[in-house]
Structures are given as structure tokens and as C-alpha cells.
Amino acid sequence: NTKITQSPRYLILGRANKSLECEQHLGHNAMYWYKQSAEKPPELMFLYNLKQLIRNETVPSRFIPECPDSSKLLLHISAVDPEDSAVYFCASSPRQNNNQAPLFGEGTRLSVL
Amino acid sequence: QQKVQQSPESLIVPEGAMTSLNCTFSDSASQYFAWYRQHSGKAPKALMSIFSNGEKEEGRFTIHLNKASLHFSLHIRDSQPSDSALYLCAVSGVTNAYKVIFGKGTHLHVLP
Numbered sequence: 467n468t469k470i471t472q473s474p475r476y477l478i479l480g481r482a483n484k485s486l487e488c489e490q491h492l493g494h495n496a497m498y499w500y501k502q503s504a505e506k507p508p509e510l511m512f513l514y515n516l517k518q519l520i521r522n523e524t525v526p527s528r529f530i531p532e533c534p535d536s537s538k539l540l541l542h543i544s545a546v547d548p549e550d551s552a553v554y555f556c557a558s559s560p561r562q563n564n565n566q567a568p569l570f571g572e573g574t575r576l577s578v579l
Numbered sequence: 580q581q582k583v584q585q586s587p588e589s590l591i592v593p594e595g596a597m598t599s600l601n602c603t604f605s606d607s608a609s610q611y612f613a614w615y616r617q618h619s620g621k622a623p624k625a626l627m628s629i630f631s632n633g634e635k636e637e638g639r640f641t642i643h644l645n646k647a648s649l650h651f652s653l654h655i656r657d658s659q660p661s662d663s664a665l666y667l668c669a670v671s672g673v674t675n676a677y678k679v680i681f682g683k684g685t686h687l688h689v690l691p
Contacts (some may be wrong), residue, residue, distance in 0.1 A: 507667055507681040508623060520678065525618075555622060559679075567613035567625035567669060568679055 470571035487554030585682035598655040602668030
């Protein structure tokens with residue numbers, strides 16, 4: 467799937483700050499960040515609908531999303547923790563009237579040392 | 580808070596068998612329902628979705644929704660080894676249809 471691009475694909479960090487990037491060229495209105503830890507389903511972290519943020523209140527404050535425009539999504543992580551090791555998926559979906567299941571990017575695999 | 584549960588947790592079937600996967604959800608006001616398939620190390624990929632009660636068939640896959648029972652299912656006819664994967668059901672939120680919540684998944688193994 468090259469319609470949603472994520473970078474970087476792999477990330478190995480000590481206790482550092484880093485940003486994940488996502489871009490979609492599908493004209494979708496909604497963009498998501500999901501976290502998938504080993505042997506678990508994707509867990510919704512943040513959702514932007516027409517650039518309005520809806521957050522999962524259980525996500526630690528060291529994760530800060532940013533939506534600079536309707537096609538781009540960033541996830542800033544400050545002082546990563548070992549429990550943050552997971553695959554972070556960006557996803558997007560079109561307008562509500564079209565009701566399509568979110569399309570996922572290939573993910574960024576984060577390993578925290 | 581929407582609750583989405585899947586059964587069984589894992590399933591082993593022989594090649595050619597009919598496979599049935601189940602998903603229950605907590606709120607009948609949910610707006611759409613989807614099944615995803617995730618191969619190991621890959622991104623989840625949407626298989627099928629449905630918005631109103633009834634059945635929908637696409638090739639070997641059939642999705643069935645009963646909102647009153649808070650239940651939907653995926654049936655795979657003539658299961659193939661390539662169908663072996665993690666199957667995730669997904670349900671939209673009630674107050675926000677974009678808020679898609681996943682079940683914990685069913686690991687399907689199709690033996691050749």
C-alpha cells in the first residue's frame with residue numbers, strides 16, 4: 467500500500483525525542499494514529515476529523531499529535547519509555563457519508579532500548 | 580465506552596473448510612462494522628464492511644450483521660492456507676463514526 471506513506475519505517479531509540487510522519491494523497495478527511503503492541507489489536511491513540519482532534523485520554527502526554535494540513539499527520543514523542551515499543555500505524559478514511567473502513571499505512575516499528 | 584469482543588481467540592481448520600468468526604459490540608447505535616485481516620508483520624487490511632442489518636457476500640467471504648443481537652460475523656468459504664492470519668473486527672463509535680474500535684482478534688490457521 468503506497469497510498470499512505472509513513473516514515474521512518476523502523477526506529478530504535480534510547481530515551482530521546484522523535485517525530486513520526488504520515489502523508490496520504492487520497493483526499494480523506496479523517497486521519498488516525500493507532501498503536502499496536504505485540505499480540506494486541508490496534509489501539510486508537512488520536513483521530514483528526516477535518517483537523518479537529520479527538521484524543522484517547524489514556525494516551526500518555528509525551529505523545530503529541532499534529533495535523534499541519536489535511537493530508538499530513540505527525541506524532542511527536544518526547545522521552546520515550548520502553549512500554550512505547552510497538553508498531554505505530556497511520557490510517558485515514560473519507561467523508562462520513564462514504565463510510566469506508568480506515569485504510570492503514572505500513573507502520574513505523576519503534577523499539578525503545 | 581464501546582466494547583468489542585471476538586470469538587474464538589484462535590481457530591485451526593483444514594483447507595477447504597468453512598470458517599466462521601464472531602464479533603459482539605456493546606451499542607446498537609454503532610454505524611458501521613468491518614472485518615480486517617492482518618498477516619504477520621503487515622498492516623491491517625480491510626476485507627469487508629457493512630452498515631445495515633443483513634448479509635453481504637464478496638467472493639469466498641460473507642459478512643452478516645444483526646444489530647438487535649449486537650453481533651456480526653465473517654464466514655470464509657473454502658478456506659485456504661493463505662487465509663491464515665489475524666482477523667480483527669472493527670466497529671465505529673456512536674457519537675463519532677470516525678472513531679473505529681478493534682476487537683482483540685482471532686488467529687486463524689488453515690492447514691494444507
